[in-house]
Amino acid sequence: MVNTELFKDPAIANKLSRQIRHYIRGPLRLMEVCGTHTVAIFRSGIRSLLPEEITLLSGPGCPVCVTAVEDIDRAIAIAGHPDVILATFGDMMRVPGSTSSLNEEKAKGRDIRVVYSPMDCLKIARENTDKKVVFFATGFETTSPSVAATTIESLGLKNFYIFSVHKLVPPALTALLSASDVRVDGLILPGHVSTILGIRPYEFIASRYQMPAVISGFEPVDILQAIYMLVLQINRKRPKVEIQYSRVVYPDGNPKAIRLIDMVFKPVDTNWRGIGVIPESGLKFKDEFSSIDAEKNFDIDIPLSKEPKGCSCGDVLRGVKIPTDCPLFAKACTPEHPIGACMVSTEGSCAAYYKYSGTDIG
Amino acid sequence: MDRILLGHGSGGRLMHQLIGDYLAPGFDIKTLDDAAVLDNINHNRIAFTTDSYVVDPIFFPGGDIGSLAINGTVNDLCMVGARPLFITVGLIIEEGLEVNDLKRVLSSMRNAAKNADVRVVAGDTKVVNKGKADRIFINTSGIGILEDGIDISGSRAVVGDRIILSGPIGNHGIAVMSEREGFVFEPPVYSDTRPLNRLCLEMLSFTKEIHAMRDPTRGGLATTLKEIANASGVGITIDEESIPIDPGVKGACDILGFDPLYVANEGILVAFVRPDIAEALLDKMRNNPYAKEARIIGEVIEKPEGTVLLQTAIGGRRIVDMLSGEQLPRIC
Numbered sequence: 001m002v003n004t005e006l007f008k009d010p011a012i013a014n015k016l017s018r019q020i021r022h023y024i025r026g027p028l029r030l031m032e033v034c035g036t037h038t039v040a041i042f043r044s045g046i047r048s049l050l051p052e053e054i055t056l057l058s059g060p061g062c063p064v065c066v067t068a069v070e071d072i073d074r075a076i077a078i079a080g081h082p083d084v085i086l087a088t089f090g091d092m093m094r095v096p097g098s099t100s101s102l103n104e105e106k107a108k109g110r111d112i113r114v115v116y117s118p119m120d121c122l123k124i125a126r127e128n129t130d131k132k133v134v135f136f137a138t139g140f141e142t143t144s145p146s147v148a149a150t151t152i153e154s155l156g157l158k159n160f161y162i163f164s165v166h167k168l169v170p171p172a173l174t175a176l177l178s179a180s181d182v183r184v185d186g187l188i189l190p191g192h193v194s195t196i197l198g199i200r201p202y203e204f205i206a207s208r209y210q211m212p213a214v215i216s217g218f219e220p221v222d223i224l225q226a227i228y229m230l231v232l233q234i235n236r237k238r239p240k241v242e243i244q245y246s247r248v249v250y251p252d253g254n255p256k257a258i259r260l261i262d263m264v265f266k267p268v269d270t271n272w273r274g275i276g277v278i279p280e281s282g283l284k285f286k287d288e289f290s291s292i293d294a295e296k297n298f299d300i301d302i303p304l305s306k307e308p309k310g311c312s313c314g315d316v317l318r319g320v321k322i323p324t325d326c327p328l329f330a331k332a333c334t335p336e337h338p339i340g341a342c343m344v345s346t347e348g349s350c351a352a353y354y355k356y357s358g359t360d361i362g
Numbered sequence: 363m364d365r366i367l368l369g370h371g372s373g374g375r376l377m378h379q380l381i382g383d384y385l386a387p388g389f390d391i392k393t394l395d396d397a398a399v400l401d402n403i404n405h406n407r408i409a410f411t412t413d414s415y416v417v418d419p420i421f422f423p424g425g426d427i428g429s430l431a432i433n434g435t436v437n438d439l440c441m442v443g444a445r446p447l448f449i450t451v452g453l454i455i456e457e458g459l460e461v462n463d464l465k466r467v468l469s470s471m472r473n474a475a476k477n478a479d480v481r482v483v484a485g486d487t488k489v490v491n492k493g494k495a496d497r498i499f500i501n502t503s504g505i506g507i508l509e510d511g512i513d514i515s516g517s518r519a520v521v522g523d524r525i526i527l528s529g530p531i532g533n534h535g536i537a538v539m540s541e542r543e544g545f546v547f548e549p550p551v552y553s554d555t556r557p558l559n560r561l562c563l564e565m566l567s568f569t570k571e572i573h574a575m576r577d578p579t580r581g582g583l584a585t586t587l588k589e590i591a592n593a594s595g596v597g598i599t600i601d602e603e604s605i606p607i608d609p610g611v612k613g614a615c616d617i618l619g620f621d622p623l624y625v626a627n628e629g630i631l632v633a634f635v636r637p638d639i640a641e642a643l644l645d646k647m648r649n650n651p652y653a654k655e656a657r658i659i660g661e662v663i664e665k666p667e668g669t670v671l672l673q674t675a676i677g678g679r680r681i682v683d684m685l686s687g688e689q690l691p692r693i694c
Contacts, residue, residue, distance in 0.1 A: 043674075
């Protein structure tokens with residue numbers, strides 16, 4: 001058993017902070033790919049422990065933020081069928097679609113429920129046999145194995161469907177690293193996703209793009225150590241993908257979970273909110289599971305979806321802008337009245353900047 | 363805003379907007395403390411408050427809707443320094459509620475009233491069609507009296523005040539949530555619902571110089587501190603390490619992605635007092651079984667006005683804002 005208190009120890013944190021200051025040689029732009037990291041960084045006050053030379057940028061790793069407007073519109077359309085109970089994760093409720101959100105639809109009387117696990121939907125389906133229960137499934141490789149397991153578990157239920165808008169992290173990183181306007185010196189890679197994937201799917205980051213990367217845990221000391229490892233890699237000019245979170249992440253990941261994903265889903269080109277279509281970056285059901293696929297069983301033709309005007313979520317998710325660069329930030333767009341998805345999710349970078357004021361109080 | 367959303371009842375920013383935009387101005391209510399203080403009612407000063415209880419589920423570890431409805435209103439009166447005396451109870455019952463459940467709730471209310479030394483003196487009962495309420499909703503109103511020389515308000519915190527927190531945070535919210543969702547946390551988490559009048563009486567018999575006092579319920583400790591910083595036009599700095607959190611609550615928050623600073627409480631208070639009496643008051647409070655873990659968690663500073671700063675466990679600093687929307691679990 002690991003003593004997790006060590007990963008919050010102020011003495012160790014301070015030592016790492018001093019080491020980072022000692023070894024840093026110039027301005028660095030480091031991207032934390034995962035929204036959970038963004039929140040942990042703000043919540044623990046890590047920014048105030050880092051030297052001025054380091055700029056931390058939030059990446060595309062917030063599943064709520066990258067769910068396309070048309071997918072929200074489709075979920076709303078599904079929820080509009082009179083005999084449907086739509087279930088989803090709590091964070092999806094407030095994401096604005098073209099004209100409404102699931103929360104607003106619920107207030108209008110649609111049966112939309114928040115669940116904590118996809119398996120909860122099976123209970124709802126068994127208890128409501130006169131209704132069609134649809135799970136609106138979002139998330140990365142951390143969530144898709146449990147949705148795949150739910151799919152297999154649900155075979156035999158006649159009133160259960162899944163609308164899958166799952167996304168994959170490595171293709172998004174490829175898109176990010178090949179874009180000409182993205183300036184990043186190192187990546188802090190998501191720990192949870194890596195417990196599933198292991199290290200291999202990330203190796204192209206160093207081999208093809210010569211970009212230093214460290215898979216990091218979520219405690220303050222984890223993140224500081226990952227930043228320290230990045231600084232050393234950058235100094236040595238020998239980019240590689242390293243694991244800081246070795247107490248949880250194994251090089252081969254979780255082969256059983258990967259097999260489950262492969263059994264149920266196939267990769268498809270998918271639209272990421274604010275970013276655009278990324279090849280083979282989404283997961284849809286294989287044909288043998290079409291009886292559960294909501295897209296094959298519901299009429300979800302929707303009018304052309306609209307991205308909100310002036311919203312900079314796309315640039316924020318690629319680290320090209322920080323939230324305070326957006327003209328809508330904290331003016332038209334606030335957590336109470338979000339315009340872009342990055343302001344909605346608790347793990348969205350705009351929400352984190354807003355909540356913690358985005359200021360480095362030194 | 364076309365429709366009321368659940369977030370408007372969360373105790374956070376949306377609710378403040380609703381109250382500020384529609385409710386307070388409509389009734390010309392100027393101070394938004396836990397209870398109204400009414401001067402010169404037959405030569406007495408009286409505190410008056412009301413609160414409605416719609417908790418789901420109605421029975422949860424450590425309490426139920428009945429004890430909550432008594433304790434909550436008792437505590438609201440205490441937070442302005444009043445001695446609670448009388449409570450009225452309004453019941454809205456959904457058709458089909460089992461009589462045994464109603465008996466359990468009423469018996470719990472009776473015990474809670476006895477424990478808090480208040481009398482339930484009037485009541486009302488309504489029954490609505492199935493589906494028009496959720497088992498039972500309870501409204502309680504309460505009256506208490508204030509001694510001379512007590513002037514406690516969220517707007518009276520002054521620079522230099524020390525902030526005393528009476529006990530660990532987050533227990534109520536996590537207990538209700540664990541019952542509702544069927545989660546089991548280790549060690550188990552129980553609601554902290556309990557009356558704070560004896561504790562407050564002991565505090566006020568020690569000193570009447572308490573500037574501000576609140577029980578951080580919905581919206582959690584963070585929202586309460588932010589409210590006081592705003593109302594008093596001061597800054598507040600608190601130390602994360604000094605805030606007691608039970609291991610079960612900590613574990614639950616880690617797993618669900620909650621920040622314990624925003625999780626609801628029903629049996630703790632924060633008090634703002636002069637620095638020279640803070641330690642002595644703290645010693646006094648710790649003799650009360652409901653405040654054994656009382657701690658000084660921070661102090662009032664001049665600037666930045668209306669801002670709460672948190673010294674984090676690893677030595678960093680960050681801003682603490684009001685609860686925004688509802689606190690929701692992480693999904694990745």
